[in-house]
Amino acid sequence: MSGHAEPYGREGLPLHEAREQVLAAVEPLQGAVTLPLANALGRVSATAVRAAEAVPGFRASIMDGYALGQNSQPKAGDTWVLTGRSAAGHPFNGTLTAGESIRILTGAPLPEGAGWVLPQELMQVDGTRLTLVKEASDRPWIRAEDDECGRNDLLLEPGQRLGPADLARLAGCGIAELSVHRQPRIGLLISGDELVAAGSPRPPGAIWESNGTLLDTMLRSLGQTVAEHRVVADQLEALSSALQTLAATCDVVVSTGGISAGDSDWIRPLVDELGEVAFWKLFLRPGRPFAFGRLGEGVPFFGLPGNPVAAAITGLQLLWPALQRLEGQSHPELFPRLKVVLADPLARRPGRPELARARLETSEGGTPMARIDGSQASSRIGSLQQADLLLEIPADAGNLDPGTPLWAQLIRRPLF
Incomplete structure (x- = not known):
C-alpha cells in the first residue's frame, strides 16, 4: 500500500474538478443489443436511426370539417357541391375540382385537388349543397405529408438516452426495434462492522443497513441495475476478496464506507494496492470522504461515503454521469x-x-x-x-x- 497521507490537500477537490477527472477517465463500454421498443426505455441508442419514408405520408385534415377543391381562402357565402367522404383509414377515392367538396374527419387523407379544409361549425349543409355562413380564417387546416418527418430524416442520434417520446416517434415512423448500448454491470460493496439486515434483531451499537437499499433503488430509478450486491464487515481479507471478485465480474465497482482515515477504513488503501486511487476527498458537504480510481484491469472504482445521504449525493454528482458515459451516452446529463x-x-x-x-x-x-x-x-x-x-x-x-x-x-x- 502506498499510504498517501494528504495527497490532494486538506480540503479536497472541488466538485466540478472531480467530475471532469472522472468523465475524462472513463470510456464507453463495447457491445450493443437489439431490443423491441417496449424494452428500450431508458437505454442509450447505439446507432443513428433515419426515417424510411415520410410520415404521415399523405396530406391530412387537422379537424372534422369539409375539404374543398381549391387552394385560395374561401369567403362567406361561397358554395360547393358535396361529392363524398374521407375518414381515417377510409380515404375518398377520387379527385376534387373547383366547386366540389367532401366531408372529412380528423386525420383523414385529403384527395388530389383538395387544398383547403373548413371547420364544420362554419358550414351549412342542405342536401348536397355546402355553404360557408361565417368568415373563415386564413389557415387551411391541413397537415403536411412530411409533418412528422421526411424520408431519410434523422430520427435519433447515436448516444441518445431514450424516453417515451423518442420511442413513440420511432413507432409512429414504422420502426419496431433498435440497437442500444450494453449497460454497465455494477458491483456494489457495502462495508461496516456495525451493519445488520433490516428486519433482524439489532445488537447494542449496531445499525440497520440502508445504503444498499438506497443506492440500489436510486440507480434503478435512473435506469441502471446493480448486478452484484455484497455487505462485508470491516475485515481486511474479506474486503480485499470482495473487491477483487467484483472487479473481475463487473464493469464498475461502487463501495460505501471505509475510505476515510480511521483505524478500520481499509477500502482506500486496498484499492491503492489492487489498482490505483486517482483522487480522494471532495471539497463538498455532504460527501468529503470520496475516492475515485481503478481496480484490476482498469475497472472504474467509486468509493462513496458511509453516511447514506452523502453516498446518495456524491453518487448523483459523480457516479451517475460516469455510468452514462460508460453506457455510451454522448452527453452525460447533469441536473438542470x-x-x-x-x-x-x-x-x-x-x-x-x-x-x-x-x-x-x-x-x-x-x-x-x-x-x-x-x-x-x-x-x-x-x-x-x-x-x-x-x-x-x-x-x-x-x-x-x-x-x-x-x-x-x-x-x-x-x-x-
Whole structure:
C-alpha cells in the first residue's frame, strides 16, 4: 500500500474538478443489443436511426370539417357541391375540382385537388349543397405529408438516452426495434462492522443497513441495475476478496464506507494496492470522504461515503454521469439548474460548499422557493424524502435569511 497521507490537500477537490477527472477517465463500454421498443426505455441508442419514408405520408385534415377543391381562402357565402367522404383509414377515392367538396374527419387523407379544409361549425349543409355562413380564417387546416418527418430524416442520434417520446416517434415512423448500448454491470460493496439486515434483531451499537437499499433503488430509478450486491464487515481479507471478485465480474465497482482515515477504513488503501486511487476527498458537504480510481484491469472504482445521504449525493454528482458515459451516452446529463429563494432561515457555518436538500414550492407571486425541512445531517435519510432540489450553497455562506437567492439543481426527472 502506498499510504498517501494528504495527497490532494486538506480540503479536497472541488466538485466540478472531480467530475471532469472522472468523465475524462472513463470510456464507453463495447457491445450493443437489439431490443423491441417496449424494452428500450431508458437505454442509450447505439446507432443513428433515419426515417424510411415520410410520415404521415399523405396530406391530412387537422379537424372534422369539409375539404374543398381549391387552394385560395374561401369567403362567406361561397358554395360547393358535396361529392363524398374521407375518414381515417377510409380515404375518398377520387379527385376534387373547383366547386366540389367532401366531408372529412380528423386525420383523414385529403384527395388530389383538395387544398383547403373548413371547420364544420362554419358550414351549412342542405342536401348536397355546402355553404360557408361565417368568415373563415386564413389557415387551411391541413397537415403536411412530411409533418412528422421526411424520408431519410434523422430520427435519433447515436448516444441518445431514450424516453417515451423518442420511442413513440420511432413507432409512429414504422420502426419496431433498435440497437442500444450494453449497460454497465455494477458491483456494489457495502462495508461496516456495525451493519445488520433490516428486519433482524439489532445488537447494542449496531445499525440497520440502508445504503444498499438506497443506492440500489436510486440507480434503478435512473435506469441502471446493480448486478452484484455484497455487505462485508470491516475485515481486511474479506474486503480485499470482495473487491477483487467484483472487479473481475463487473464493469464498475461502487463501495460505501471505509475510505476515510480511521483505524478500520481499509477500502482506500486496498484499492491503492489492487489498482490505483486517482483522487480522494471532495471539497463538498455532504460527501468529503470520496475516492475515485481503478481496480484490476482498469475497472472504474467509486468509493462513496458511509453516511447514506452523502453516498446518495456524491453518487448523483459523480457516479451517475460516469455510468452514462460508460453506457455510451454522448452527453452525460447533469441536473438542470434554476434560481430559487429560501422559504425559511437556514443556520450554517462557512466552510465547504453544500448541496442541501429542499422541496420546490411557489410563492403567490410565482417565485420558485426552496423549503428545507429538518436536519441536513448526512446520516439523516429523511432529508432526502420529497426532495425536489439540491441547493448550491457557497462555501463562504453563513446563516441565510428567508428570501436569499440561490442556485439549485432540479433532481425531479422529466417524464418524456
